[in-house]
Amino acid sequence: MDSWRLNGNSLETAGSGLTPEDRGLAYGDGLFETIAIRNGRLRFIERHLARLRDGSERLGIALPDYVSDELQTAAQDTEHGTLKLILTRGTGERGYNPAGATTPNLYVGVSAAISVSPAPEAIGITATVCKTTVSVNPLLAGLKTLNRLEQVMARAEWSDAGVREGLMLDTNGHVISGTMSNVFAVIDNQLCTPDLQSAGIAGVMRSVILDAAGIDASVRNIPLAEFLTASEAFFSNSLIGLWPVVSLPHNGTQLALTPGPYTDAERTALVSLGVEECSR
Amino acid sequence: MDSWRLNGNSLETAGSGLTPEDRGLAYGDGLFETIAIRNGRLRFIERHLARLRDGSERLGIALPDYVSDELQTAAQDTEHGTLKLILTRGTGERGYNPAGATTPNLYVGVSAAISVSPAPEAIGITATVCKTTVSVNPLLAGLKTLNRLEQVMARAEWSDAGVREGLMLDTNGHVISGTMSNVFAVIDNQLCTPDLQSAGIAGVMRSVILDAAGIDASVRNIPLAEFLTASEAFFSNSLIGLWPVVSLPHNGTQLALTPGPYTDAERTALVSLGVEECSR
Secondary structure (H helix, E strand, O other): OOEEEEOOEEOOOOHHHOOOOOHHHHHOOEEEEEEEEEOOEEOOHHHHHHHHHHHHHHHOOOOOOOHHHHHHHHHOOOOOEEEEEEEEOOOOOOOOOOOOOOOOEEEEEEEOOOOOOOOHHHOOEEEEEOOOOEOOOOOOOEOOEOOOHHHHHHHOOOOOOOEEEEEEEEOOOEEEEEOOOEEEEEEOOEEEEEOOOOOOEOOHHHHHHHHOOOOOEEEEOOEHHHHOOOOEEEEEEOOOEEEEEEEEEEOOEEEEOOOOHHHHHHHHHHHHOOOHHHOO | OOEEEEOOEEOOOOHHHOOOOOHHHHHOOEEEEEEEEEOOEEOOHHHHHHHHHHHHHHHOOOOOOOHHHHHHHHHOOOOOEEEEEEEEOOOOOOOOOHHHOOOOEEEEEEEOOOOOOOOHHHOOEEEEEOOOOEOOOOOOOEOOEOOOHHHHHHHOOOOOOOEEEEEEEEOOOEEEEEOOOEEEEEEOOEEEEEOOOOOOEOOHHHHHHHHOOOOOEEEEOOEHHHHOOOOEEEEEEOOOEEEEEEEEEEOOEEEEOOOOHHHHHHHHHHHHOOOHHHOO
16 A cells, blocks of 8 residues: 555554554454545445445444545545555453454555556456365354455465466355455356355455346355356456456366356446446 | 564564554464463463464464564563564565565564462353354464454353353364363363364463373364263463363353362463462
8 A cells, every 4th residue: 555544644643553452463353445446436435335334333343433534535636546444443451352442443545556457367367276265154254354364375375477366165165255356157047156144255346246237146155066167257356347267277177268148248237337447 | 561562673663664554454464472471481482482383384474583582582571471472474565465475573562460379260260152153274273363353253242250261162063162262171081172173273271281291181073062061171271271160051051060180180280380370
């Protein structure tokens, strides 16, 4: 990030609030959002705020009432870029008990480094199947918490720059997501995406795709073997829009895919909603 | 903590190293240790360092070679207290990929607030059975990582000050640990503790107990129903030594226990190893 703010002030001014005692560092006790700034606006801001509100309620962290204004303030001088928000439970007594920690910390960072023209990977990427699994935990499922070590370890599995994303399964062998994205597949002429009631992060771009008019998607458990019969597949997240999968090597075989009518329809729908990255 | 150091310097001097970009905050990408300082010494320091070394190898974080000296420096003016160490992967490029983050951050905090005389809870505590589960993930099992939101949510389940610990199960219904401790039970005249190959943290006090001469413990899966047939049970961690369980209410019934010969033997063994909290 190019600059950070903390609790409504520039980080330099608020410096004393930054401490290793923050439960966000100690325990990953908090949430984050990564929001695309496009043409001076925070894209899908209401969806990001809705997920943040849901998460803060489920974790019992009081969401500061100035959060929406703060995000606008942080983003105001940026035409295209990325805003990252970190909401932690703040500091409290030593130990896991959150009862004493009643003043959350809100970090907001902005960077202006992103390209919004379609990247080569928007045409289609090679993905891998990760060995690192996503934990099953219904209490935390769907939330974008600061506990992301599984994604870090999954992403560390490959260093080949030609591989752009990794498919993650839960401990039951169901496909859950990419390391930094959600995933969709067309199986038997039906668009599907994993059910995230017990694992994974419910992405904002995923929700945009699910709500897009014209294509109904089935939200359900997808075993890997079934995923590998897909005729189309794509990853989605807030910053990339969607990335079609064209190649998925696994256990010595290779699933070769071509973006087809479902991918094209979603891409068109996303472009109409302001996801310029999906234009070709 | 009363004071913190970062990367071998006081936090004030090293202030510029403290940043919201630390992957410890962003993703919980790191490890921690909580070490008792007793009579001016870091108790069981070699075991803590061994776990930290194992963890840093498994996560691929380079452990700074000055870590041992740094801990001694931080603790040197403290007779009785607690040292907390946080090792993170440091900062790097945006995103989960750890490849660019090659300079770890080492935070060390010391507080001198702890009493070492036996607390009332050393005589026996009431515990509860938590609804929040411990995730199954063999890749991270055993490690004391910064991803501890499950423990936070489990500890948030009760506010009754008379309840001192909560028993946590994994998603398969096996007993794994307390929220901040490991757990032992005597079942059919055999001391047992959960196998932590797929979930939980392998505690230092647990390893001391397992290595203590005289009592062999069985390390295995323990379903809750079996745990509830125990004749003795206790929780252990580095700061408390062991806490016998005398009461464990569950689903309307109440398991009442009395510390017996196994608990007494372990208490005696721990006192001889310097765990004064276990003397009565």
